[in-house]
Amino acid sequence: MNVLFAASEGYPFIKTGGLGDVIGALPQALQKQGANVSVILPKYEDMNESFKNQLELKETITVSVGWRHKYCGIEMMKYNGITYYFIDNEYYFKRSGSYGYFDDGERFSFFCKAVLEAIPYLEEQPDILHCHDWQTGMIPVLKKAHYRNHPSYQSIKVVYTIHNLRYQGVFPKSILHDLLDLSELHFNNEGVEFHGNVSFMKGGLVYSDYITTVSPTYADEIKQPYFGEYLDGVMRKREADFVGIVNGIDTKIYDPAGDKALPYTFHASHPLKEKNKTDLQKQLGLQVGEGIPVLAMITRLVEQKGIDLFFRVLPQMMEEENVQIVVLGTGDQHYEHMLREAEARYPGRFSANIYFDDSFARKLYAASDLFLMPSQFEPCGLSQLIALRYGSLPIVRETGGLKDTVKPYNKFTGEGHGFSFANYNAHEMLGAIKLALDLYHHDDITWRKLVTRAMRLDYSWEASSAKYMKLYLNLLK
Numbered sequence: 001m002n003v004l005f006a007a008s009e010g011y012p013f014i015k016t017g018g019l020g021d022v023i024g025a026l027p028q029a030l031q032k033q034g035a036n037v038s039v040i041l042p043k044y045e046d047m048n049e050s051f052k053n054q055l056e057l058k059e060t061i062t063v064s065v066g067w068r069h070k071y072c073g074i075e076m077m078k079y080n081g082i083t084y085y086f087i088d089n090e091y092y093f094k095r096s097g098s099y100g101y102f103d104d105g106e107r108f109s110f111f112c113k114a115v116l117e118a119i120p121y122l123e124e125q126p127d128i129l130h131c132h133d134w135q136t137g138m139i140p141v142l143k144k145a146h147y148r149n150h151p152s153y154q155s156i157k158v159v160y161t162i163h164n165l166r167y168q169g170v171f172p173k174s175i176l177h178d179l180l181d182l183s184e185l186h187f188n189n190e191g192v193e194f195h196g197n198v199s200f201m202k203g204g205l206v207y208s209d210y211i212t213t214v215s216p217t218y219a220d221e222i223k224q225p226y227f228g229e230y231l232d233g234v235m236r237k238r239e240a241d242f243v244g245i246v247n248g249i250d251t252k253i254y255d256p257a258g259d260k261a262l263p264y265t266f267h268a269s270h271p272l273k274e275k276n277k278t279d280l281q282k283q284l285g286l287q288v289g290e291g292i293p294v295l296a297m298i299t300r301l302v303e304q305k306g307i308d309l310f311f312r313v314l315p316q317m318m319e320e321e322n323v324q325i326v327v328l329g330t331g332d333q334h335y336e337h338m339l340r341e342a343e344a345r346y347p348g349r350f351s352a353n354i355y356f357d358d359s360f361a362r363k364l365y366a367a368s369d370l371f372l373m374p375s376q377f378e379p380c381g382l383s384q385l386i387a388l389r390y391g392s393l394p395i396v397r398e399t400g401g402l403k404d405t406v407k408p409y410n411k412f413t414g415e416g417h418g419f420s421f422a423n424y425n426a427h428e429m430l431g432a433i434k435l436a437l438d439l440y441h442h443d444d445i446t447w448r449k450l451v452t453r454a455m456r457l458d459y460s461w462e463a464s465s466a467k468y469m470k471l472y473l474n475l476l477k
Contacts, residue, residue, distance in 0.1 A: 001472060003030060004126035005039040006115045008108070008135035009098055013051055013084070014044050016098055017300075018247070018382050019133055019163045022214075025250040026468070027082050029461030033469045036124060040115055042107075043075060043086035045094045051077070055086060059121040063114045065106065066178045072114045074121055083123060087114045099135075105171035108200065109179040112138040120152060128472050130159045131208065134169030137200035138180060140207035141192060145182055157475040160208035162201070164379050165222050165229045166304070169200030195230070205234050210475060211242040212468075214380035215401035219244030227377055245468060246404050247380040248461035249389065254362075256390050256455070261359040262366050268455035271391050271448075273366065280367035284351040286324050293440045294324045295433070296368035296392060298361050298383055301331025301339070306374030306397065311338055312426035318346055321437050328353045328364055365390035370436055374421075374429050378402045384418075388454040394418040395432050405459065409439070409450060417454040 009015055011024030027037040043055075055075040063072045073088030087093075092107045101107065116139060119125065131139050140158045147153040175198050176182045187193045192203045205211060213219050219242060221227035223235045235242065257267040263279040266272035274290040281288045299305045317323065325346075327339055339352035353360070365371070371387035373396045380401030384394040388406075396402035398420050409416035421432040440447055 001035050001128065001476065002124040002126045003027075003035050003037045003128045003130055003472065004119075004122070005037065005130050005132065006136045006139060007039065007041060007132040008111070010039055010041050010084075012079075013041060013047050013086075014098060018214075018380065021249070021382055022163070022247055023132065025248065025253075025461050026465060028080060028250075029248070029465035030468060031081055032462075033465050035469060035472070038083040038085065038122065038124060038126075040085040040087065040118065042093045042098075042111055043073075043088040044098060045096060046098075047086075051079075058085070059118075061114075061117055061121070063110060063117050064181065065110050065113065066181070070110060072110075072117065074118045076123075085118065085122065087111055087118065089114075105169070105175050106179055108135045108169065109138060109175065112136060112142055113180070115139055116142055116147060116153075119156075125152065126156055127476055128159060129156050130161065131204060132161050133163045134167055134200040134204070136160075137169060137202070137204035138192075139204070140209075141182065141186060141203040142180065144207050145186065157210070157472075158208045159210045159212060159471065159475070160204040162205075162211065162213040162222070162379070165201065165213075165227075165231060166377075168194070168202070168229065168231075170194055170197050171200070172197055199231075202231060202234060205231065205238060209241070210471060211238055212471070213242075213244050215246045215404045216244035217403045218377075218379045218400035221377070221400060243467075243471065245464050245471075246401055247382060247385075248459050248464050249382055249385045251389070251460045254386050254389050256366055259362055259366070261362040263363070264366075266366070266391075268391070268452050271451055271455065273369070273391055273451070276363065276367040277369075280326070280363060281324070283363075284326065284353075285348065286326075286351060287348045292322060292324055293369040293437060294326060294367060295370040295372055295395075296364050296387075297325075297327045297329070297372050298364060299327070299329045299331075299373070301329050301335035303332075304376050304378075305331075306376055306424070306429075307331075307335050309374045309424070309426040309429050310372065311342075313430040314342060317430060317433065318349065321434065322441070323437060324349050324351075326351045326353070326364055326368065328356065328361060330354055330356060362390070365392050368392040369440060370395055370419075370433075372433070373397070373402060374424075375399060375402065376424055381405070385459045388417065388457055388459065391451045391455045393436065393450055393454055395429075395436055396420050397424065397429070398422045409435075411439075414446070414449075417450055417457065 378400040406418040
């Protein structure tokens, strides 16, 4: 079985978030399950030069974008046993960053068309075309509109994965004619029309053969208006062809026993978190003390991540609890400013790190005792899985993948490996934090059991990739 992943980012070539991690790890897991997987991505300017130098030009073709005929280079390389293809067009992709440009609608219209035009030139013709998020949402639409009678495409089944329904790729109606060569037949409530505009995400949802998203709970949530981002009706209509499969993490990359970013490597039977904590405290100018719990947040500083809840109870937490807090991430300016103010207000106890660095993130996972993720919504989340792997017990809101992957500690049965709260409420979150800190300070034996249990959990891609394989095989019957 040949599977082609189409996505806008993928580790280690380009990554802005969880999508990049999934595209980096899932193909390798599927290879182990017996699939032959290749990946097709845009060739961005920010791609590391060492990778660019390894690329081989496979073919040059022309892709029509409305009345214009654009150059498209199909470049290829092998990496860790996976064949990667890169769509090259300097006008669209020779820019800093991946998204956020005024012409993103045109850029990813070109990419969607280029993916389909490139298929005859690939080393292996796909049986499954697996598209990810809004940037590839028009691929299923274009395939049905322009290639339905083409013998090379008729047997290809399209799977479409939602990584975050909030980001939908909504553009003016004119994009249909001017860029995508699609007729008015597709602009209706049963097609790509979305409040008078065109939604790439809706195109993927309506025209694909099967839909997945990144956790079972999120799959249930987005069928409801509160989480459905005005597409809950579409999700309910496609319920029979829709499943949530929880993401995994690459356990070779995220391995505290072999992570070179850590001052002290460790494993579940011999955790050395105290030594890593002391090193972090010295690095950040925090009060040094193994008995002081460190609570970490590694996050985008946006409303979705529950930052407002955090700031709502921060003064009470710092007044009432013996805890140090370290935040790593960037985002909205007003949140960044509030973090800097907190650092000035609580010297030696609060560290604001307004940037992102993967090596430092791993140090923080390894050094922290608790990891806070109070999201409004969270399709899957990878940070809580990495935190568990590094023995930092998560405190999460019970939503999406957080609910699916973090089992809260039950003081009566001893079960669980984290802490959680149900409602999007600051004081309910504070209650969960206080429960965790009380356990840390007063029951060292139970605490160490939870840390060991968390580190031994298996959130690799093995189980999830098996579910994808079953889905693919059912589609091809």
